[in-house]
């Protein structure tokens with residue numbers, strides 16, 4: 001049943017049991033089978049000790065579930081707990097949040113402002129959505145907080161506009177302490193961007209690579225001045241749904257319609273690989289610059305309530321309605337990202353809620369695949385922006 005497949009990757013990294021015919025049975029079987037992946041790299045070795053099994057189940061609940069389990073985050077092991085109250089004072093710091101006007105991104109925006117961030121740039125498309133977000137901040141936190149927000153309209157699938165947006169931001173501030181790459185096309189059908197690239201990859205991965213690369217000089221400068229700078233790429237456990245033969249070898253590979261979930265999953269694999277790539281190439285030279293990827297849990301946002309119906313008009317109701325009692329709200333959903341954006345001292349991790357470091361899939365840990373992805377990324381961006389950017393001297397570099 002297609003709708004059950006939708007939940008599988010988010011609830012369990014690797015399922016060892018057949019799909020159940022009811023959502024509740026599927027949910028239970030996936031959570032209880034999680035420990036094979038959580039503790040054993042070799043599944044044939046047999047079950048892990050009971051304590052670890054129990055902790056793996058607790059971790060799964062902590063990572064994914066919200067409303068139905070009050071205090072779910074408290075189930076995480078000590079040392080992997082985090083709450084929004086623990087976000088430090090951010091006075092003097094500057095942040096950029098893509099998709100910061102709604103959903104999990106708004107959870108981030110709200111939290112950063114609550115903790116006194118001095119300046120916040122939001123990048124998204126919907127002007128009315130952004131206006132609503134700023135109005136809500138004004139009503140709740142007052143003019144001073146709302147006036148710290150600068151919304152910039154930019155479609156991340158338009159890489160020239162994205163590069164220009166980054167340069168515009170870099171001209172308006174002399175530091176950036178936090179970059180949260182949150183915006184995304186969710187589980188939706190195959191479409192091509194204006195430049196002829198799969199839209200999931202064009203927005204979720206390529207757009208954020210262009211943005212991050214153009215902001216890297218100021219991010220590095222901020223870090224080298226003695227500040228801890230944190231970049232966070234929003235991944236998803238659905239990266240596990242990337243096709244087994246994903247190689248990131250060619251544009252033709254990217255432009256093959258593999259179905260809504262694998263398209264989304266592959267783009268999320270790419271953003272995790274990008275975070276690890278930056279951690280490998282940038283953090284050693286700039287030890288104060290940390291780059292991590294996160295999974296937010298299953299969160300009630302437009303992606304999981306509306307966009308899902310574009311891909312699955314009827315079966316999407318499993319995700320949008322039946323899963324509703326289990327989903328987190330956007331504030332619970334931003335906890336792992338806030339940990340990665342304000343607290344962690346590590347780089348190159350995949351962090352799930354509240355602050356649990358997970359291994360992720362084998363592909364997400366494949367450094368060669370990450371290099372291959374980034375080689376292809378540079379090649380495609382250069383080809384697609386040649387006349388408008390490269391030939392005009394755009395110094396595009398990934399690190």
Ligand SMILES: NC(=O)c1ccc[n+]([C@@H]2O[C@H](COP(=O)([O-])OP(=O)(O)OC[C@H]3O[C@@H](n4cnc5c(N)ncnc54)[C@H](OP(=O)(O)O)[C@@H]3O)[C@@H](O)[C@H]2O)c1
Nearest residue numbers: 099103104124125126155156183184234236298299301303
């Ligand atoms: N919700 C979940 O359960 C879940 C689970 C795992 C991972 N995630 C990840 O968490 C992140 C946030 O998701 P969400 O659920 O909060 O989604 P959401 O509520 O749909 O918000 C997505 C944001 O991205 C912006 N955006 C989309 N396309 C864009 C584009 N081409 N250019 C610029 N901005 C664009 C949207 O703004 P406009 O529409 O105004 O452009 C919106 O602000 C995503 O990376 C998602 O993959 C979510």
